[in-house]
Amino acid sequence: MKTPLVSGIQPTGRLHVGNYLGALKNFVDLQNLGRYDCRFVIVDLHALTEHITQKEQRRNILELAADFLAAGIDPKKSIFFQQSQVPAHAELTWVLSSLTPMGELNRMTQFKDKADRHGANVGLFTYPVLMAADILLYDSKVVPVGEDQLQHLELARTLARKFNERYGRTFVEPKPLLTEAPRVMNLLNPAKKMSKSDPNGCVFLDDEPNVVANKVRRAVTDSGSEIIFDPVGKPALANLLRIYAAVGSTTVKRLESRYRGVGYGTFKRELGDVLVEHLAPMRERKKKFMRDPAKLRRVLERGSKQANKIAGDKFADVRKKLGLSL
Numbered sequence: 001m002k003t004p005l006v007s008g009i010q011p012t013g014r015l016h017v018g019n020y021l022g023a024l025k026n027f028v029d030l031q032n033l034g035r036y037d038c039r040f041v042i043v044d045l046h047a048l049t050e051h052i053t054q055k056e057q058r059r060n061i062l063e064l065a066a067d068f069l070a071a072g073i074d075p076k077k078s079i080f081f082q083q084s085q086v087p088a089h090a091e092l093t094w095v096l097s098s099l100t101p102m103g104e105l106n107r108m109t110q111f112k113d114k115a116d117r118h119g120a121n122v123g124l125f126t127y128p129v130l131m132a133a134d135i136l137l138y139d140s141k142v143v144p145v146g147e148d149q150l151q152h153l154e155l156a157r158t159l160a161r162k163f164n165e166r167y168g169r170t171f172v173e174p175k176p177l178l179t180e181a182p183r184v185m186n187l188l189n190p191a192k193k194m195s196k197s198d199p200n201g202c203v204f205l206d207d208e209p210n211v212v213a214n215k216v217r218r219a220v221t222d223s224g225s226e227i228i229f230d231p232v233g234k235p236a237l238a239n240l241l242r243i244y245a246a247v248g249s250t251t252v253k254r255l256e257s258r259y260r261g262v263g264y265g266t267f268k269r270e271l272g273d274v275l276v277e278h279l280a281p282m283r284e285r286k287k288k289f290m291r292d293p294a295k296l297r298r299v300l301e302r303g304s305k306q307a308n309k310i311a312g313d314k315f316a317d318v319r320k321k322l323g324l325s326l
């Protein structure tokens with residue numbers, strides 16, 4: 001039996017190297033291991049918390065679908081679907097919300113950050129409960145995510161445990177699965193995580209090659225000139241080394257010995273080349289997928305149908321456990 005695995009990404013704009021190395025690339029690698037029953041979901045209901053227009057929302061969903069397929073998600077190997085097309089996600093959210101203490105949501109750092117920036121809405125507040133529903137509906141044992149999602153996953157575990165204690169064994173407690181680059185930092189400020197809110201410190205997956213090369217060239221580096229991995233003393237360089245190792249299919253150790261006695265300039269130029277080379281085929285594949293939106297819709301429709309079967313059965317069991325089925 002394969003191990004059930006779920007993860008999701010919000011359709012809220014262009015993906016960057018942080019999303020890719022913390023999440024999407026790992027999704028593809030895990031899918032191709034053949035050991036997991038993978039379910040990948042475009043979490044369009046989560047995106048509603050950001051007040052996106054109808055036109056943008058549709059565009060963002062198709063773009064993200066193209067990103068997943070271009071990165072290598074294969075709908076024959078993984079169930080790939082759209083959250084809003086599987087009603088059990090919203091239904092289970094309501095059920096779980098009655099088990100969620102306000103205090104647990106109040107201390108979520110992502111909520112505090114986002115509420116500070118955009119002002120709070122109730123959707124932002126209950127966002128982690130919807131995420132817990134995404135995960136628990138599929139009995140996911142593992143959830144590949146970036147480090148910023150660990151607190152949300154802890155809530156999913158708590159809610160699974162609480163439900164099971166109160167209503168009998170129903171849900172699996174999920175565990176996070178992090179990559180070697182679980183928190184990619186802003187290229188211009190290694191104290192901040194890479195995020196689309198600062199486009200200059202962030203390499204987008206569909207940036208043109210010269211833009212990628214320039215962003216890497218302008219990345220801040222630390223004082224000194226040696227290429228060594230020292231996350232405390234040289235956090236900016238450590239970030240670049242992690243990115244290089246991940247896209248260059250090598251290790252930080254090997255990079256350290258390869259760049260012994262070589263200056264930052266050469267290192268950054270070569271990292272730019274490797275990154276461009278890694279992203280270029282994906283960019284081309286994405287363009288091709290975007291030319292055929294009907295195909296993207298078909299893929300998501302088929303995936304959503306498969307997901308509906310699993311999630312629908314699970315939610316029927318939840319209804320029974322709660323005493324809602326007469």
Ligand code: AMP
Binds near residue numbers: 020021023146193194
């Ligand atoms: P989001 O765009 O917020 O839906 O994030 C999608 C995935 O990318 C989640 O698993 C995040 O944890 C991950 N992620 C976002 N930013 C970063 C980053 N700077 N470094 C590593 N992973 C990230």
Ligand code: TRP
Binds near residue numbers: 010134
């Ligand atoms: N909250 C996640 C993020 O912001 C996205 C997400 C929603 C997710 N549901 C999920 C991730 C379920 C993993 C599993 O990145």
